[in-house]
Amino acid sequence: MIIRGDFVHCPRLGELLVLHDQVLGFIEHLGAAHTQESQEILNDASEPPIVLERGTFLVPTFCDLHLHAPQFLYQGTGLHLPLMEWLNEYAFKAEESLDADPILAERVYTRLTERLIENGTGAVLLFGTIKVDTNLILARVMQRAGIRAFVGKLSMDMSSRPTYVEPSVSGALSSVISFVSSCRGMVAHLPVHERLVEPVLTPRFVPTCSDALLRSLGELASAKNLRVQSHMAEAHDQVDYVRRERGKSDVEIFAQSRLLTPRTVQAHCTFLDSPSLVNVAKSGAAIAHCPLSNAYFSARPFRLREALNVGAKVGLGTDIAGGYDIDIMGCMRQAVTDRIIAVAEDRQGYDGGPLAIDWKEALYLATRGGAIALDLPTGTGAFAVGAPFDAQCIQLFDSKSSSGIGPLDFFEGPHPTQLTLDVIEKWWCLGDMRNRLAVWIQGKQLWGKKLGGSV
Template identity: 60%
Template sequence: MTIFRGDLAHCPTLGRLDILSDYCLGVNSEGFITHLAAASSSELLASSPPHKITSIPAGSFLLPNFCDLHLHAPQFLYQGTGLDLPLMEWLDKYAYRAEERIDADRALARRVYTALAARLIEHGTGCVLLFGTIKPETNLLLAEVMQEAGIRAFVGKLSMDKSTREAYREPGTSASLEAARTFIHDCRALTSRLPPHRRLVEPVLTPRFVPTSSDEQLRGLGEIAQEDPSLRIQSHLAEAQDQVNWVRSERGREDIDVFDQAKLLTNRTVQAHCTFLTDPCLDRLHERGTAVAHCPLSNMYFSAEKAFPLREALDAGVKVGLGTDIAGGYSVDIMNSMRHAVSVSRIRQGIYHEADTGTSTSRRAIDWKEALYLGTRGGAVALGLENAGRFAVGCSFDAQQIKLIDPGSRQGVGSLDFFDIADTVTLTAEIVEKWWCIGDAQNRVQVWVQGQKIG
């Protein structure tokens, strides 16, 4: 057993921050937490023979890893560029071409995916839901890279039997469905020889969005999902006005209805964005158990007419986590997603307050603690990972060590400055908030997934 002793912090429920000061946390050989107690009452410290203790020094703390619910792995190729067009034009000019290039060049794909894995670890993301490309072999490579890096990754081979870029689509509906089945089988085979707790990569059924899927294809994917109750599903839903209008013109329906009729709105589904959903649609997501990947940064570029109704979704009981949406969002750091989520929600609060001439009591903003929940435990719940995103006996030890103060110099680390440091550093909500607002990768010392140190 590995024993950690020090301060822990997590958000087990929305809006609640628990600081566990001077705790002992025990992790077994399979990477699960088997002991959690205050050091003053922990029998592990008095055991014979004594356990080896890994101390988390004062001024540092353990936090659950971040979970990124929406990231396009091949688009990491052009991260931070090409954000000048509306969504549908942007896809043609940038996204499809980059994905096609990745599919055509295995060496390039490995370089991009290896760099992406390193950046995820650097920024404390130990769990990620990934969109890939249409070629099965390239997505298997993506799965291999994530497994080798030790990241808990859910990999989606794109299903696209339609496309505005004719060179980048699958040859037909039957071929697309067969490719999806093959990828699911082959992805699982990658880790089949490993013990269950070391199988970090899983396949995800991934119709890109309604404009790139025929009704026949979506129905076929729905049948695959019904046949396999462990299979997760992901797509994009009601992201941008031009996309919503496209679906209405082409299908004569809302895209939520298209997904629902294909039986693709399930309690294993994560839908990205959802900015243009009405309250009744949010209620439908809750009824179906479908989760939302909220991507506030990319929404600023592609959903500028409307922000995602985050507070309304949470109040409706919808499962929500955060996504970076690389490369529609330019930052791979979930901390930026958390901060943007709060900023956008506060703007919404001000807009509604002004519209109600100062009389509104409706709350639409979220605070930093709620955002921290969304970036950790909320993402895990959205993925059906009940034993992740928090510190509790039986949960996976997926954690990051955050260093706030250097014990030698007694100075803040990175961009953090402290002016009233006592002889004994006590972790408080105020200190965690300071890190949440202005901390960065310099504060991240170590990262573990399933008990294994990966960074």
């Protein structure tokens, strides 16, 4: 597949590049169309290249670093309670209902994949449920849909809901070992580049996991080279509970359990102080920043700028259903508007400088930053030779009708003469799925119109 047109990506934090009139050859070549090498590729192509018209460009697909798949069942409801009460009233019930009904689980997870793809999400880190078979349904649905999915079977041997808890440490460990083996076996027959689903060790969070279970999971993660995900320092009531019951902080407990590793993603982290952020960065663990759900449950913003300044790996997460919007574009916008809260926050110990991020940095977090946090194949989240072709095609205006697409309006002439930062920012602020023409993962088109000729 050969594509000629404009490409937009953020290879580094604070850098947004607009590559005008490039030729991409899946993805063994990326270069300006006028060069001899590009012209030879165009001339030698076995099929006509896809040519993107003015006002249409490619951008990497989004990465969602934190999403509770079973909670998609009640997305957009039940956000009026504090975290610990909300878990009992909504989250545990929804997860338990899917564990009891595989047909419902298949329906919920299939619709979830459709929503993710149409919103441009190509990689997602998922919390599942306790039951092995339900998580295998989730893994199978994601692999079938063609999404890069990291599926976590919940581990929890403590719970305020007696019917939704694992019987013992040994039972929880045996269950997760079974899931890891079955999940890996599900894709073992495929070529490596087509194995899009991986298992993830998922201690829910400290209040639902005994020290013995956390230590056992840390040993398993090391022995099997497994990814780890959990929640850390999310909400005031949760932080107080852990300190009162365990006499330590979340970050101390995870570190002592060997669960803060370069293969770990911790969600939220809103109540980490500056020294703790430094320790997380040194561990190599990544942070899933979930600005919308933080607004509901954390009562304070994440120290995003500080985390980036100390070198922590950070990406964005929707946190369905603690956040109600599955669209990462909404997550990016919320991350920027966190500045409203940040300026009023006590930042004792912070070394100065701006607290907020801008829209270009948010786009980095949603693409390249998320890919780095997830340890995706080299180059993912940007356009580079050797990187997987994970991309979405965005259309800003129709050159034939001289009108903007969807919510985008242009008044200076019939339409912009070229793709500029201002035009891209307009899409970033106002765009929606009406601007998305197509989505590819690993070079396979998953959604949208079949592109060919001029688009």
